[in-house]
Amino acid sequence: MTKPAPLSLDQLQVLLSVAEAGSFAGAARRLNRATSAVSYAVDTLESQLGIALFDRGTTRRAKLSTAGEAVVAEAKSVAYSAQMLRARVKGLREGLETEVSVVVDAMFPSERLVEALKNFHVRFPTVPLRLKLEALGEIERSLRSGTAVIGIGGSVHMKSEGLRSIQLAGVQLVPVAAPGHPLAPGGRAKPGAPREHLQLILTEQSATDRRDFGVVSVNVWRLGDLASKHALLLAGIGWGGMPEPMVRADVDAGRLVRLQMPDWRGGVYPLQVAHKNDSPPGPAGQWLIECLIAQDDALARF
Amino acid sequence: MTKPAPLSLDQLQVLLSVAEAGSFAGAARRLNRATSAVSYAVDTLESQLGIALFDRGTTRRAKLSTAGEAVVAEAKSVAYSAQMLRARVKGLREGLETEVSVVVDAMFPSERLVEALKNFHVRFPTVPLRLKLEALGEIERSLRSGTAVIGIGGSVHMKSEGLRSIQLAGVQLVPVAAPGHPLAPGGRAKPGAPREHLQLILTEQSATDRRDFGVVSVNVWRLGDLASKHALLLAGIGWGGMPEPMVRADVDAGRLVRLQMPDWRGGVYPLQVAHKNDSPPGPAGQWLIECLIAQDDALARF
DNA sequence: CAAGCTTGTTCAGAATTTTAGATATGACGA
DNA sequence: TCGTCATATCTAAAATTCTGAACAAGCTTG
Incomplete structure (x- = not known):
């Protein structure tokens, strides 16, 4: 027998008004109701809960x-979550979407995303x-399958049919390795021969579309996610290109060093924000896209 | 004009039932009400919120x-927080206190507390x-002033009038310093002469009751809280007694070393749990006290 | 210390909301 | 095409909640 006692939001609202006003009569005025209605509501609430909410013994004042x-x-x-519900509904009524789903390339600088x-x-x-x-082609896939409404990722991987995309400022890709690495400045390897050393590159699981981005070496490890690549680089295993903002702190702290590589043509990893043409984001998603673009403009000013 | 629309918890409950049952009729059966009542509740909810909750266009099925x-x-x-309210009230009805306030000596091992x-x-x-x-005498003070109902602290600082206290297993106090310190094993100071080195000791602000615990040196810094003492010790400034569990990790990691001191008589810092006689803790507080004691017994078994 | 004001409670009738049950209608499957 | 199931709608009845007035008990003020 599920009998959760017929509490009502209104009763709670009345209770809160009384608590705030400090008196039944005051609450009644505030709520535009008769004092007796307030008294009645509190009474029933007390009997439903089975406990006394006010000290009625000595004085006549409403003392919790x-x-x-x-x-x-x-x-x-409870009132707060009810208020949240109302606010959410208000948004929905005004055409806001029920949620915004975003897929982001791991390359995208997390500070910009967080901001x-x-x-x-x-x-x-x-x-x-x-x-x-996600990484690489998985972004386009999520977008097309409808798993996400907004995608932020490398433009190389976005074939534009059915997608509308807007260019963002890209991230600088820099070749790095741990300080002890032979390719590091002051290391024992002669410059211009990075091809002989282990390169870590980002790839994806799927069999199709296996082109890689900026492959220089012959000796290569293919990693599924950027975090693993980062960890291996920090551990001194191999070298590889990383987005500059992600390794800046490591370089500053000396945990990684930037490699001098004349034949490094990785340059800038281009980024763009995109969505499906036939199911565009709602107002909130649209706003988020514009926010990213505006952020971009602000960055360009420096 | 605050007109938050007269939502009711019952409406929401009905909505949830319908969503869960997948049909109005099913929800009606579950709620022991007529289908029309369910329909009515959903209808009014929809009109109050101003949006359609179900797709009524094509099919007649209840599809959100x-x-x-x-x-x-x-x-x-919302339903969850309402349920929390009911649960809390149930507790109150059964005599549970509205909250339990505890003051703990900083010496008390945090794992035991967390557990x-x-x-x-x-x-x-x-x-x-x-x-x-808190530290030292502040515990007794909080207890007496009613700021806290349960106190856990060193027994030296509890004068027992009006307080009921139960002994707990104490914590071992060990003298430690940073590895580079002269008193450290292998350091350059001759053993038996710690008195000449800077000792860090715990004290309290209040002018009254200024006895210290385990003072050996002449050269002394008095610190208001254990965390500061810990930090200074780690920084290599002075030596001092610390509760063993709190520095175990540091000693294991080599950030601190245990000092060999024949004339160290700090030994065990006794602990007890106490409460005021005239306002004993309720069932929950009582249970917490017993939990601490039981924990004590379990520890003693090793 | 008594009058005057405010406050909380109680009660009866009224207003409102919610319910059950019957009926109509659309969707689905045989 | 018919029978079944589900939802919407309608009406009257039932339940809840409101108001307004009468009353009792502080608190304030003169």
């Missing part, structure tokens, strides 16, 4: 009991976000 | 709209906890 204080605290939490998402949450507190970090 | 899905998610959150509090939260999920970390 200790139990009452506790219930008020809980009631606030954009922070703004997004301020602007659209009621719209939940779904975030996936 | 995308907006409906979003609202269901929010409704779940006990974890169990506490499993056993009493609805009872909020208020925790303060």
Whole structure:
């Protein structure tokens, strides 16, 4: 027998008003109701909960009991989530989407992402976000399959049919290795011969579309995600290209060193933000895209 | 004009039932109500929110709209906090206190505290906890002033009038310093002469009751909290006694070394758990105390 | 210390909301 | 095409909640 007691939001709202106003009559005025209605609501609430919320013994003033204080605290939490519901519904009524799902290339600098998402949450507190970090072609795939509505990734991997994409500032790719590595400045390898050393490159699992980005060496390890590549580089295993913002701290701290490679043509990893043409993002998603572009412009100013 | 629309918990509950059952009729059966009542509740909810929760266009089946899905998610959150309120009230009805406030001596091993509090939260999920970390006499003071109901601290500092206290296993106090320190084994100081080196000791701000615990040196710094002492020791400034569990990791990692001191008589810092006689803790607090004691017994078994 | 004001409770009737049950209608499957 | 199942709609009845007034018990003020 599920009998969760017929609590009502209104009762809780009345309780909160009384607690805030400090008196039944005050709450009644604030709620535009008769005092007796307030009294009645509190009464039924008390009997439904089975505990006294107010100290009625001595004085006639509305003084919360200790139990009452506790219930008020809980009631606030209930009222808050109800308020969230209303806010969310308000957004939906105004055409906001129910959620925004984003796939991001692991190359995309996380500070820029975090910054954009922070703004997004301020602007659209009621719209939940779904975030996936993927690499290379997986971004386009998520976009096409509808798993995500917005994709941020390398433009090489976006065939444009059916997708609308906007260019963003790319990230600088720099060749790095651990300080002890032979290719490192001051290392014992002669310059111009990086081909002979183990290169770590990013690839993807899927059999199709296996072109790689910036392969120089013969001796190559293919890694499925950028974090693993990062970890191996830090451990001193091989060398490889990394997005500059991601290794800046490591280079500054001396955990990695930037390699001098004349024949390195990795240059800039181009980035763009894209969405499907036939299911464009709603207002919130649109806003997020524009936020990323604006961020881009601001960066370009330096 | 605050007009938050007269949502009711019951409406949301009905919505959740429908979403779960997959049909109005099914939800009606589950709720022991007529189908028309369910239909009515959903109808009014939809009109109050101003959006369609179900796709009624083509088929007659109860299919949530995308907006409906979003609202269901929010409704779940509201229902959850309402459930929390009910659970809390149930506890209060059974005599649970509205919260348990604890002051703990900084010397008390944090693993033991965390362990006990974890169990506490499993056993009493609805009872909020208020925790303060203090040192020495401040514990007794909090207890007496009523700021906290349960105190865990060194027994030297508990004058027993009006307080009921139970002995716990104490913590071993060991003299430590950074590896480079002259007193360290292999250091250049001759043993038996620690008095000449800077000792860090714990003390308290208050002018009254300024006795210190285990003072050996002449050259002394008095610190207000154990964390600062810990930090200074790690930084290689002075030596001092520390609770063994708190520096075990540091000693194992070589960041601190244990000093050999024949005339060190700090030994064991005794601990006890106490509460005021005239306002004993409620069932939850009582349980926490017993949990600490039981933990003690379990430790003694090794 | 008593009058005057405010506050909380109680009660009866009224207004509102919610329910059950019957009926209509669309969707689905045999 | 028919029978079954599910939802929407309607009406009357049932339940809940509101108001307004009467009353009792502080608190304030003169």
